Amino acid sequence: MFQHWFTPASARRTLRRIRPAVENLHRLFRELELRRPLKIDSDERVDPLYFSMLDKLTRGLDELDREGLEAGELRQGMLDFPAYRDGRPVLLCWKVGESSVRFWHEPGQGFDRRRVDENDPWNDQE
DSSP states (O other), X not given: OOSOOBOHHHHHHHHHHXXXXXXXXXHHHHHHHHHSOSOOOTTOOOOHHHHHHHHHHHHHHHHHHHTTOEEOOGXXXXXXXXXXXXXXXXXXXXXXXXXXXXXXXXXXXXXXXXXXXXXXXXXXXX
């Protein structure tokens, strides 16, 4: 289970700090998709730049993990902030291009997002 719990306010503060890095990871992921070899024969050489980019992506995802965050659907630039709402774990979420953390969803249901209500009982711990 999660090590750190966010409230809408703490998720927004964290996003302000890490947003450029997440946007870079999103761009990097999309570029990797374009560069990914379709088929590699066992003796075919793969562009070293591809592996360098893959390494950067992996290190960036590890950093998000250390922050207590989950990269959701990278193709769409989704980022999840574990939260505790009304006595149960949920995920606050943000998507590249959005102005702030304004939505949440149940774990495993990232595309069924609901608008954050600041009056809901948000807790930063169980």
